[in-house]
Each structure stands twice: as C-alpha cells, then as structure tokens.
Amino acid sequence: MDCAICNKQGRVVYEDAEIMAILLSKGIKEGHIAISSKKHVNIISQVGDETIAKMYILAKKIAGAYAALNTSSFNIVANNRSDEEFHFALNLIPRSEGDNINFQWNPKQIPPEQLGQIFDMIKAIPINPVESKKTEAKQAKKVEIDADGQEDNYMLNQFRRVP
Amino acid sequence: MDNCPFCKIISGEIPAKKLYEDDSCVAILDIYPANPGHVLLLSKTHHASYLDILDPDLVNIGVISKKIGENVIRALKPDGLSIFVADGASAGQRAPHFILHIIPRIENDAVPLDSKKQAVQVDSIFEKLKPSLKDIFPDMDYDNLEKTDSVKEELKVEPKQEDKIEHKQEIKPVQEPAKQKKEETDDSITLDNIKDLFG
Numbered sequence: 001m002d003c004a005i006c007n008k009q010g011r012v013v014y015e016d017a018e019i020m021a022i023l024l025s026k027g028i029k030e031g032h033i034a035i036s037s038k039k040h041v042n043i044i045s046q047v048g049d050e051t052i053a054k055m056y057i058l059a060k061k062i063a064g065a066y067a068a069l070n071t072s073s074f075n076i077v078a079n080n081r082s083d084e085e086f087h088f089a090l091n092l093i094p095r096s097e098g099d100n101i102n103f104q105w106n107p108k109q110i111p112p113e114q115l116g117q118i119f120d121m122i123k124a125i126p127i128n129p130v131e132s133k134k135t136e137a138k139q140a141k142k143v144e145i146d147a148d149g150q151e152d153n154y155m156l157n158q159f160r161r162v163p
Numbered sequence: 164m165d166n167c168p169f170c171k172i173i174s175g176e177i178p179a180k181k182l183y184e185d186d187s188c189v190a191i192l193d194i195y196p197a198n199p200g201h202v203l204l205l206s207k208t209h210h211a212s213y214l215d216i217l218d219p220d221l222v223n224i225g226v227i228s229k230k231i232g233e234n235v236i237r238a239l240k241p242d243g244l245s246i247f248v249a250d251g252a253s254a255g256q257r258a259p260h261f262i263l264h265i266i267p268r269i270e271n272d273a274v275p276l277d278s279k280k281q282a283v284q285v286d287s288i289f290e291k292l293k294p295s296l297k298d299i300f301p302d303m304d305y306d307n308l309e310k311t312d313s314v315k316e317e318l319k320v321e322p323k324q325e326d327k328i329e330h331k332q333e334i335k336p337v338q339e340p341a342k343q344k345k346e347e348t349d350d351s352i353t354l355d356n357i358k359d360l361f362g
Contacts, residue, residue: 118192
C-alpha cells in the first residue's frame with residue numbers, strides 16, 4: 001500500500017513492536033512527526049486502548065525534543081478517515097511565530113436549546129469501559145469475525161468523506 | 164489555579180455542560196464550538212501544557228479521548244472527527260489550561276485541520292533533534308537506522324523481506340534507562356510499563 005507512514009517515508013524517531021514515530025519527508029511543516037500504530041488503521045476506534053495511551057505518552061516524550069528546534073510550541077492534530085490508504089496518527093507539529101500554519105477555526109454560535117439537545121444525545125451513551133488486554137484481543141477477534149454490520153465498520157463508513 | 168476559568172468549570176463554580184468526569188479529566192461541551200458537538204477534554208489538575216500532565220493522567224486522558232470521540236460519532240453521526248491540541252502561544256493556545264479538542268467534522272465545514280502536506284527538509288531537522296532523541300530513547304540506534312526515504316527513493320528498490328526482519332531485531336526494547344529515571348520521578352511511565360495499567 002502506498003502509505004507514507006507504513007513505508008517510513010522520512011526518518012524513524014521511535015519504533016517498537018506496536019507503535020512508531022516518523023519524522024515525515026512530506027509533512028505539514030518541517031519537524032512534523034507522525035505517531036501511529038504500526039498496524040495500518042484508518043480511525044481511532046481501530047486502535048486498542050493501551051496502544052492509544054502509548055501514542056499519547058510518546059507524543060509527550062517527543063514534543064520535549066522540539067526545544068532543539070528553538071520552539072516549545074506545538075500542535076497535535078489527529079484526523080480520522082475511512083479512506084483505505086489513510087493511516088490514523090497523532091500528528092505532532094512544532095510551531096513558531098509567523099510560520100504560516102493556521103489551525104484556527106471560527107467559533108459558531110449555537111442556540112442554547114440545540115446545545116442542550118446535543119448534550120443529551122452524547123450524554124445518553126455510556127462511556128465504554130477501558131479495555132483490558134484480554135478484552136482488547138477478544139474485540140479484535142470479534143471485529144474480524146463479524147466484519148459486516150459491526151460498529152467499527154459503521155464508524156468507518158460514517159467517515160467516508162471528511163476530513 | 165485561582166484565576167483559571169477552566170478550573171472554575173471543573174470545581175463547579177462556573178456552570179458547564181459536563182459530559183464526563185473522573186480523577187484525571189473532565190469533558191464539557193464547548194459553547195462556542197468549531198462544529199456542534201465539539202467537546203473539550205480538560206485535565207482535572209491545572210496544567211497549562213501537555214508536557215506537564217503526569218503520565219498516568221495522560222494515559223487516561225488518551226483513552227478517554229478515544230471513548231468520547233466514539234460516543235460523539237455514535238450520537239451525532241458526523242462525517243468525520245478530529246482531535247486537536249494547541250500547546251504554546253505560537254501554536255494558538257489561548258486558554259491557560261490544557262485542553263484536548265474533540266471535534267465532529269462536517270463536509271466542507273471550513274475547520275482548517277486538514278493542512279496540505281508538502282516536501283519538507285528532514286535530514287537537517289533530524290540532526291538537530293538527534294541529541295535530544297538519543298537522551299529520550301537511549302536504545303534507539305539512530306546512526307544505524309536506514310535512511311528510509313532518500314535511499315529507497317534513489318535506488319527504487321523494495322527492501323527484501325529478510326532485510327526488514329533483521330532491521331526489526333536490531334531495535335532493542337526501551338526499558339532499562341527509563342527504569343532508572345523512575346526513581347527520580349515517581350509518576351513516570353515507560354512505553355513498556357503502560358501495559359501494567361490495563362489489567
């Protein structure tokens with residue numbers, strides 16, 4: 001597959017059996033480091049809880065090294081896409097004044113009633129319990145077996161277009 | 164912190180739409196969202212920077228960001244989902260408190276989190292980072308890691324399967340040095356011992 005992360009296009013900053021960090025040769029900016037699972041997945045739901053935790057800790061460790069680029073500012077951006085070639089990653093991007101990167105959105109005004117409705121809709125769904133090693137393995141198996149109509153699949157389809 | 168509006172939200176002094184709360188984080192609905200359903204995940208303890216969050220809290224915040232992201236998807240069925248952190252003024256951080264943004268995405272929503280990628284310098288940047296990276300990951304053998312991009316591009320040769328396997332074996336687990344550090348900072352978590360937190 002033509003995946004810049006799987007092909008390690010750039011320099012390997014960190015690698016172990018599950019996760020890796022690649023300084024990308026094609027990035028949003030110099031110093032852009034993609035932190036990802038080694039397994040090629042498209043969305044965060046396909047990454048195990050322990051693996052996602054490791055990715056966040058790795059981001060913290062690596063962001064500390066950006067001091068060498070004379071900056072202490074950085075962004076983390078992670079998008080989800082069901083595009084098969086898309087590799088879910090925490091994108092760590094060092095920032096400096098006047099670097100012409102803009103991640104700033106225009107805040108929207110939402111009527112209080114609509115805000116209340118949205119709150120109720122999200123709050124109504126219980127938070128999934130944190131996966132232990134065992135349940136993680138079980139779930140991975142289950143998804144493989146019931147590939148049709150399973151929730152992971154639903155989430156993937158949900159993201160067909162954006163971002 | 165006394166004057167931090169987000170600490171006041173966490174303590175309940177300022178009302179907010181709290182979606183979730185545990186020992187390390189609080190999730191609230193953003194009232195001025197990038198898109199409806201935008202959730203702010205706040206560290207429960209006051210920290211301005213991601214880098215100051217203690218490792219066990221960050222482990223939990225990472226997992227909860229996934230769980231809440233999943234629930235936003237289930238509840239609102241958006242076209243996509245983005246996670247965003249701004250750390251430092253030049254990264255656009257405005258709040259004095261650590262915030263992880265979970266943003267449902269809508270097609271053509273003009274939320275600028277999909278910046279175009281371009282060819283950028285790698286070797287000179289890597290050389291600058293290398294001394295710090297060697298301190299952080301003492302077991303990574305950077306000098307002997309292949310330069311994947313330039314070398315491969317030039318030769319236009321797919322690496323042989325055997326090469327890949329050999330390469331893997333050369334990388335030693337990152338364990339011992341981190342253990343030594345553990346005595347100094349009790350909260351620190353190595354990438355290897357994270358698994359102990361997941362039963």
